[in-house]
Amino acid sequence: MAEALQMPRQGLSVESSFLTKWHKEIGDEIKEGDLLITFETDKSTFDMEAEIEGVLLAKFFEEGEEVAVLTNIGAVGEVGEDYEDLKPQELIEEDIKSEEETKKIVDKKRTQVSVEDEVEEIKYKKPEVKEDVFKISPRAIKLSEKNSIFHEMAIPTGPEGRIIERDIQKLIDEGPVFTPAALKAYKNMKDKPSKDSLTGTGLGGKITIKDLQITQEKSEEKIMAGELVIPENIEYEEVEMSNIRKNIAKAMHDSLQTTAQLTLNTSFDASSILKYRKKIKAFKEELELSNITLNSMILYAVAKTLLDHEQLNAHLVDNRLHIYKHVQLGMAVDTERGLMVPTIFDADLKSLNTIGKESLKLAKKCQEGSINPDYLKGASFTITNLGSLDIESFTPVINPPQIGILGVNTIEYKIKKNTEGEFVEYPAMGLSLTIDHQAIDGAPAARFLKDLSNNLEKFELMLSK
């Protein structure tokens, strides 16, 4: 009996994943451990390896489709084995539906076979051609495909502005006709050069890839020569946003639409944490401490300070505050795939060493794309750090329904008056706190910042609390 391949469940909260790549073709031999598919949840990318052996008999879903977890996505077995039973129910229903539709079309054809134009209409209803966008007869389409013609360049002379065969024939005779590769390149061009600006220098006056490039270069040359021209083709590459990016886009947009964000900026004297970090470094191996970074010290300080400002450790849901008992600390991680925010759960209960270890581990998993999606939710407050990229201040965007997000900035050197009245230089680290003004006012937020700064400035004292 053939066996089913299932879309794995990745974390309890994930209901469906996108099948992004099939690594095997139907008919391929599959060995245990072979890479089978790559799939994405809304935040991570995973690879699925084979646990069963045999020949890939069927793929029930194509690349790019969203598949509910634990749904059968394909069948593995011996050649010739039946796998119909493994097909997901929804697909079977679709099959029946499309069969019925085909039957309907055929019936319609039979009844109207004498009206040639009508038959063309029916044949023409292929999904890839949107008739409402472009009116063209199927014969004209066929002829243009055969001759590397970009049919949208034809001047329609058919009824109701429809392009018919003779219009395509005219294009073939008079141009422009493309080489197959140039046609593909032209179709991919976003701002297509106009018919009149193209000069075909290929066989029989065909437009070649070089001609498309030259049209572009001509206008570039003029621009570089200082002439005032409107370029034929403003070049850019269209890149489909990854699912992760789409999710970030939606979350960020929703955030600014649904909250009243206000950012407060301050800085604190970072001498204490710098000194402490130095100390840790010296005793790291002896005490078997993890690599405690400035960021993990800030995570720790926030976790310890936040419970005294419980309005910030909360969610705003339908005019109600969900005030969290413990600090569920989100930390923004920059990855190749985009921003990810894993959570250090119950951070207020954890030691500096544990937070240090955990934050490194979570960041690594995010960067590898192997983070369990359940870690990517549940935060009550978030910290985002652009200090390593020399940012002096910014306006972090809240991740709703959270109420606050703390941005950590770089260290600048500032001057202050010491107790003797002398001006002294000190390292100042910037903090940018964005709050949802719907849930909390500026003053309490500022008080949190002040407490946090105090704690950070007396880091060792805080540790002994």
Next chain:
Amino acid sequence: MHYDLIVIGAGPAGYLGAERATESGMETLLIEKNKLGGVCLNVGCIPSKTLLNSAKIFDKALHGEKYGIEVDGIKLTHGKVIERKNKVVHALVSGVRAALEKKNIDYKEGEAHIIGINENGYLVELEDQKYSAEKLLIATGSKPIIPEINGLKESIKNEFVLTNSEILSLAEVPDKLTIIGGGVIGLEMASYYNSAGSDVTVIEMLNHIGGNIDEDISNILLENYIQKGISFELEAKVIGFDFKNNEIIYEKDDDEKRIKSDKSLLSIGRKPVLENLGLENIGVEVENGHIKVDETGKTNLPGVYAAGDVNGKSLLAHTAYREAEVCVNNMVGKKDYMRYKAVPQVLYTDPEVVSIGETIKTAKEKNIDFEVKQLPMMYSGRYVAETENKSGICKILIDNKHKTLLGLHMISHNASEIIYGAGIMIENELRLKEIKEIIFPHPTVSEIIRETIFEF
């Protein structure tokens, strides 16, 4: 006398240009200072192929035992080979002459000088007669490069050193022949005279033979030649000629060496013929020793075009044909553009070497994103059936961005008859998917292209 067009030079570019122009309704005068048909017909492509074919037949018979054919007492009679070559050349030149007559093209022999411009157009003087025309097609071709080397002039004078013209008419096969330059001409002549019985040595400045051909194919070719008994001195630079002793002096590995031979062929390259033409009288722009033309074949002057070797672009007869047609089309107002990306190159050695489009080296230099696949010729059943030479290969380069054929390189018998097919693919910018739909006759050597394409 006034014409619509005066064509100077009656080689491939000239005579074909004149024919096409006449077909388009232009009154045309064609002028040649040496021989109708130019280098190609008289002392180039055609005569060399005649000689090589005789050598091929001889070699086949000589090594026939591999194919179950044994012949005793075969010999190559050089005199008869040359005689046949003369006949072939005569027949083909007569053919061109007949075509000119049939098309009523005025053909005159003598040295043409462009002398100026007046209200009738450009003025050309020939044997004290003045002719004018609105348009000019300069197709004066090329000649061997004769560098300034000690003793070379004297060696040419006393007929120790020959060029492509003389080597094709040698009355006797030299016992020892030294060829300077391992390019197309040098290798073809090395091949013939080796078969005809000469002890041949090729001196080449580069570390490989065959000029710009694919590196692997160049190595296979070298191996084939060495097996035939031809000697090579690579990375060797000729520095002098001892014409009294028939010796060539050259440097190799920092040593000065001498080689004595009966005859020597100088085939280090060719350069455009521009002297005494009077280009300066009308101000035709010359760049690096060749006439500068645009993609329509036009020079810097209106109505003045140049085609063939004289424009320094490709120095091949088949390129010249097409260039002449592009020139004429533009003269009569038909838009046409010269493209060089699918010019086939052939070494008519046995087996033949063909090359079209980019090589790995040129594609890298141009920063093209490409992929290359190669198959031994043994993948073609016809090849295996017909030859015991197992060294042939076919190499294909594909442009990764557009999935089009970028270059094809092959060493095999019959290759020269196949390569134009690759030219069509390149010119039409067919993509892999389209090329894969083409049906090749079976069994043929050409199927190797299909096989290699399916490696992608």
